[in-house]
Amino acid sequence: MKQEKWIDEILESTKGMHKAEPSPFLFEQAIAKVRSGNFKKEHSVHENSTLRWFLAGFVSLIIMCNVLSLVKTNFVKEKNSDEKTASAEKYFNNATTYTY
Amino acid sequence: MQNKEDAEDLTQEVFIEVFHSLEKFKQESSLSTWIYRITVNKSLDFLRKKNRKKRFGFMTSLFHKETSEVNFDKGHFDHPGILLEKKENARILFEAIDLLSENQKTAFILFHVEELSQKEIAAIMNLSPKAIESLIQRAKTTLREKLGDLYKKRGI
Numbered sequence: 001m002k003q004e005k006w007i008d009e010i011l012e013s014t015k016g017m018h019k020a021e022p023s024p025f026l027f028e029q030a031i032a033k034v035r036s037g038n039f040k041k042e043h044s045v046h047e048n049s050t051l052r053w054f055l056a057g058f059v060s061l062i063i064m065c066n067v068l069s070l071v072k073t074n075f076v077k078e079k080n081s082d083e084k085t086a087s088a089e090k091y092f093n094n095a096t097t098y099t100y
Numbered sequence: 101m102q103n104k105e106d107a108e109d110l111t112q113e114v115f116i117e118v119f120h121s122l123e124k125f126k127q128e129s130s131l132s133t134w135i136y137r138i139t140v141n142k143s144l145d146f147l148r149k150k151n152r153k154k155r156f157g158f159m160t161s162l163f164h165k166e167t168s169e170v171n172f173d174k175g176h177f178d179h180p181g182i183l184l185e186k187k188e189n190a191r192i193l194f195e196a197i198d199l200l201s202e203n204q205k206t207a208f209i210l211f212h213v214e215e216l217s218q219k220e221i222a223a224i225m226n227l228s229p230k231a232i233e234s235l236i237q238r239a240k241t242t243l244r245e246k247l248g249d250l251y252k253k254r255g256i
Contacts, residue, residue, distance in 0.1 A: 007247045010196075011240070013189035014213050018181035026108055030115040 101143060102177035102194060110146055114139050129223050136216075136224045140206055147202075196246045204239035211236050 101107040117138050125134055182190040197205055203225070210221045211232075218236070222229040 003248060003251045006251055007244055010189045010193050010247055011243065013182065013186040013193050014179075016183055016186075017179065017190075017213070020104075020107070020180045022111060023108060026111060027115075030112040033112060034116055034119055 101146070102198065104180075106146065106150075110139075110142055114142050117142065133220065133223045136210075136220075137226075140210075140224060144202055144206070192247070192250070193243075196243050196250070199246055200239055200242055204235050204242065207232050207235040208239040208243075 101110055114135070118135055121138070125131070129137075177191060177194050178187055179190055179194065197208060200208065206225060207221055210216045210224065211218065216224075218229045218232045222232045225232065227235075
């Protein structure tokens, strides 16, 4: 009961509140930003950095894929050469058996 | 925005966005609804960015102790328009509001702080009035749960 009362008081604490007053220079600052075109520059810098990160991610993904495929190819080659050597040895052994 | 400087930066950004996009305004809704929509979107973007920075700050502080100089602790928020006797309660309420999901937070603030009607909020958030009603209801339920936990934790 006491808890419910406390929660109600908290939830109703915004009743009768006033709007926050901005600083008197806020409007002038915004106008100055529009006039100087700073905003567009800030925006483009942000877009550029996003693009840069996207490109970096893309390039690293390509590099990773290449490395993975290289490792895989080498592994397959090694496996194949091992198998060829083994079969050659087997053939050689068999062949020698025939001569004897 | 639970910080005066952030709120002023955002106000400027909204103003500039309105200035640049005024020609895109199709008069399908009222001008105030359109400006509210821009404000809500900008605020959510700003909060997301801030949360990303917070996470990044936390991660870097795990690896490099010396980079953890930036303090990402929330700090207490005092809304300048709150009546003096309700300041402490409002501070607790804003901390709890911060824990809500984006949609619940937006609907609750527009309804209880901005005192807009559910119909106006529906137009701003591009949702039906019924959905807004349920969002506000769910926000209240979640807030009651969080505040209940806090009550028990504090042993008031």
